[in-house]
Amino acid sequence: MNESSSKSLNVLITGASRGIGFEVARRFAAMGNHNIAAVARQADGLKNLKNACIKENIQAHLYPIAFDLSTSDPYDTALLPQIAQFLPLVDILINNAGCLQNRPFEQLSEADMIEMMQVNFLAAARLTRAVLPLMRNGGHVLNVSSMGGFQGSQKFGGLSMYSASKAALVALTECLAEEYKNTPIAFNCLTIGSVDTEMFRQAFPGHQAQHQADDMARFVADFALNGTRFFRGKVLPVSVSTP
Numbered sequence: 158m159n160e161s162s163s164k165s166l167n168v169l170i171t172g173a174s175r176g177i178g179f180e181v182a183r184r185f186a187a188m189g190n191h192n193i194a195a196v197a198r199q200a201d202g203l204k205n206l207k208n209a210c211i212k213e214n215i216q217a218h219l220y221p222i223a224f225d226l227s228t229s230d231p232y233d234t235a236l237l238p239q240i241a242q243f244l245p246l247v248d249i250l251i252n253n254a255g256c257l258q259n260r261p262f263e264q265l266s267e268a269d270m271i272e273m274m275q276v277n278f279l280a281a282a283r284l285t286r287a288v289l290p291l292m293r294n295g296g297h298v299l300n301v302s303s304m305g306g307f308q309g310s311q312k313f314g315g316l317s318m319y320s321a322s323k324a325a326l327v328a329l330t331e332c333l334a335e336e337y338k339n340t341p342i343a344f345n346c347l348t349i350g351s352v353d354t355e356m357f358r359q360a361f362p363g364h365q366a367q368h369q370a371d372d373m374a375r376f377v378a379d380f381a382l383n384g385t386r387f388f389r390g391k392v393l394p395v396s397v398s399t400p
């Protein structure tokens with residue numbers, strides 16, 4: 158797969174109602190004739206995304222799927238039929254949805270901890286498992302993790318469960334790459350640095366992020382398209398500061 162190809166690809170991305178995921182979906186729409194299914198809870202955000210994609214490309218194929226990834230309902234029955242309605246086969250799955258509570262460890266509620274593990278880690282595992290049977294040869298599962306989950310990176314107080322959930326996503330990527338190494342499906346993980354989004358602004362008020370969302374999204378979208386030519390089973394730190 159590469160961007161110069163005129164082939165229409167089927168792209169599934171989570172967490173696309175705002176922030177990095179929104180910009181990644183918009184970038185795919187701007188590229189041409191890809192089919193993009195976008196998952197998030199907020200229907201309004203997905204509607205904004207659809208409008209933004211059409212503004213980029215009047216013929217954009219953007220299919221919004223309003224869905225709470227933290228549900229305990231089986232994805233096979235609760236989500237997969239909605240995806241398959243738009244994308245009978247999938248070329249690229251980008252597990253990008255995430256949530257963050259910046260709180261001292263002992264002040265984290267049970268609900269905070271469960272939500273971060275559900276959305277940041279389990280959702281990616283459950284969606285990947287559900288979608289794998291639909292993946293086309295040459296498919297790419299790209300997980301969006303964080304520098305906080307990268308081994309040996311600088312750690313920050315208040316981010317214990319968030320970083321642990323992102324580290325779990327890193328380990329999942331490496332394990333799936335091993336388990337599926339003899340298949341035509343590639344798994345990679347980007348552990349990204351700070352990006353100016355709602356998540357960052359809420360968690361770190363007054364701080365300056367390293368990147369703008371559209372800038373990071375350009376990298377993520379290009380990597381999702383072209384990364385498998387050079388990387389399989391890799392965990393790549395995407396940060397201008399030293400881990």
Ligand SMILES: NC(=O)c1ccc[n+]([C@@H]2O[C@H](COP(=O)([O-])OP(=O)(O)OC[C@H]3O[C@@H](n4cnc5c(N)ncnc54)[C@H](OP(=O)(O)O)[C@@H]3O)[C@@H](O)[C@H]2O)c1
Pocket residue numbers: 171172173174175176177178196197198199200202224225226227253254255256276301302303304348349350351352353354355356357366
């Ligand atoms: N921003 C940073 O500095 C930074 C740094 C490192 C890693 N990351 C990672 O990058 C990814 C994108 O982050 P962002 O900064 O763009 O965050 P954001 O602006 O808060 O967007 C998060 C996205 O995830 C979706 N989401 C959250 N909970 C969900 C749920 N239960 N079900 C379905 N969708 C859900 C949100 O949509 P709804 O609210 O509509 O559901 C939203 O579209 C995340 O995985 C994040 O951990 C971000």
